Amino acid sequence: xTVNGGRLEAEVADRTLLVHFLREVAGLTATNxxxxxxxxxxxxxxxxxxxxxxxxxxxxxxxxxxxxTLEGLASDGEMHPVQRxxxxxxxxxxxxxxxxxxxxxxxxxxxxxxxxxxxxxxxLEGNLCRCTGYHNIVRAVLTAAGHxxxxxxx
Amino acid sequence: xxxxxxxxxxAGSVDEALALAAAGGDDAKxxxxxxxxxxxxxxxxxxxxxLVDIGRLRELSFIRDDGDQIAVGALTSHxxxxxxxxLATELxxxxxxxxxxxxxxxxxxxxIGGSLAHADPAADLPAVMLAADATxxxxxxxxxxxxPAGEFFRGLFETALxxxxxxTEIRFRKAAGTGWSFQKFTKRAIDWAIVGVAVQxxxxxxxxxxxTPLRAIAVEWALAAGAAPAEAAVHAAEGTSxxxxxxxxxxxxxxxxxxxxxxxxxxxxxxx
Numbered sequence: 001x002t003v004n005g006g007r008l009e010a011e012v013a014d015r016t017l018l019v020h021f022l023r024e025v026a027g028l029t030a031t032n033x034x035x036x037x038x039x040x041x042x043x044x045x046x047x048x049x050x051x052x053x054x055x056x057x058x059x060x061x062x063x064x065x066x067x068x069t070l071e072g073l074a075s076d077g078e079m080h081p082v083q084r085x086x087x088x089x090x091x092x093x094x095x096x097x098x099x100x101x102x103x104x105x106x107x108x109x110x111x112x113x114x115x116x117x118x119x120x121x122x123x124l125e126g127n128l129c130r131c132t133g134y135h136n137i138v139r140a141v142l143t144a145a146g147h148x149x150x151x152x153x154x
Numbered sequence: 155x156x157x158x159x160x161x162x163x164x165a166g167s168v169d170e171a172l173a174l175a176a177a178g179g180d181d182a183k184x185x186x187x188x189x190x191x192x193x194x195x196x197x198x199x200x201x202x203x204x205l206v207d208i209g210r211l212r213e214l215s216f217i218r219d220d221g222d223q224i225a226v227g228a229l230t231s232h233x234x235x236x237x238x239x240x241l242a243t244e245l246x247x248x249x250x251x252x253x254x255x256x257x258x259x260x261x262x263x264x265x266i267g268g269s270l271a272h273a274d275p276a277a278d279l280p281a282v283m284l285a286a287d288a289t290x291x292x293x294x295x296x297x298x299x300x301x302p303a304g305e306f307f308r309g310l311f312e313t314a315l316x317x318x319x320x321x322t323e324i325r326f327r328k329a330a331g332t333g334w335s336f337q338k339f340t341k342r343a344i345d346w347a348i349v350g351v352a353v354q355x356x357x358x359x360x361x362x363x364x365x366t367p368l369r370a371i372a373v374e375w376a377l378a379a380g381a382a383p384a385e386a387a388v389h390a391a392e393g394t395s396x397x398x399x400x401x402x403x404x405x406x407x408x409x410x411x412x413x414x415x416x417x418x419x420x421x422x423x424x425x426x
Contacts, residue, residue: 013159014160014161051258053260053263108258
């Protein structure tokens with residue numbers, strides 16, 4: 001498969017999950033295993049540009065497809081706009097859900113470039129923040145979408 | 155958590171998928187998006203010996219205008235169903251219901267055919283098939299057949315599908331202008347429905363009120379006899395046998411069915 005733009009070939013057991021392939025074979029550990037039951041979204045990556053929960057995809061299903069993890073967002077040492085917005089708006093507390101939140105947000109903004117706050121909240125419903133730090137996460141996504149009101153009060 | 159060992163096989167065509175499944179016998183399962191099957195396999199509640207991956211059969215992913223009918227390929231993702239302009243006009247109940255399945259990530263991977271073949275009584279789309287009076291089209295090594303939605307769901311996770319029989323397409327009559335509603339009661343956005351209701355025209359179907367999706371026949375009869383929506387909704391729990399679980403006991407589910415059917419009928423009446 002193609003991971004973050006680079007071709008990666010490996011022989012793995014049939015039952016290998018994509019998240020384990022990314023962490024243990026590709027050595028890309030930004031993608032976290034959270035609930036392991038396709039509820040929390042910590043393992044969210046992009047498969048051909050769309051957000052998916054990599055704990056519920058077999059590595060073999062992703063064979064031949066394009067996978068993007070958090071490590072693949074930055075280019076030339078520059079953070080992706082969504083990463084910059086999470087940084088600027090402090091869209092994290094403990095940080096465990098952050099890679100999945102960022103990837104879900106990238107996918108959401110690709111489908112809805114100018115979401116309302118409600119659409120951001122609905123669009124991130126597949127991602128849980130165990131710190132319940134949702135306000136700044138939503139603000140970060142709105143900031144990334146170019147909503148200046150996302151920075152109100154600063 | 156990882157699934158128990160199995161043999162992964164990838165089909166390059168429908169014929170190859172049927173042959174692989176036939177060779178695997180009772181212990182073979184088709185794998186579409188995997189968003190019903192893989193979670194069960196990780197919990198070791200499902201332990202198939204062979205998975206036949208049909209995920210690359212792009213010819214099974216389509217939404218087609220077919221005269222007075224709409225044909226939806228079994229491998230069409232919930233996301234593609236939810237965002238289809240054709241379905242938004244001609245079958246808005248299905249488009250809306252597909253848009254509230256799970257969450258965005260699940261809708262990117264999960265497929266309409268996978269959800270129906272899995273036949274979880276708490277799933278949204280099986281009840282939509284009953285309310286929309288859909289026809290399910292299958293293929294097997296012996297040929298093709300059409301199964302009315304009312305005969306497809308046989309029991310808890312059980313359907314009319316035989317081993318090595320593949321759901322390929324779902325056909326619907328167009329329903330533009332027909333009143334519809336989909337009601338789903340959950341604790342959190344991504345949860346299964348504690349109870350759900352699908353309404354289209356005079357048909358009313360219930361999610362999670364028994365071992366299979368159910369038509370609320372007593373409600374439909376009352377409506378046909380001229381009852382007002384609120385009067386008809388009183389009958390919503392008749393003939394049902396909902397489970398009691400951590401989310402709700404039986405009387406609470408029966409109450410929810412009556413409340414949600416009343417809301418659904420009111421919304422469908424306003425939209426029709």
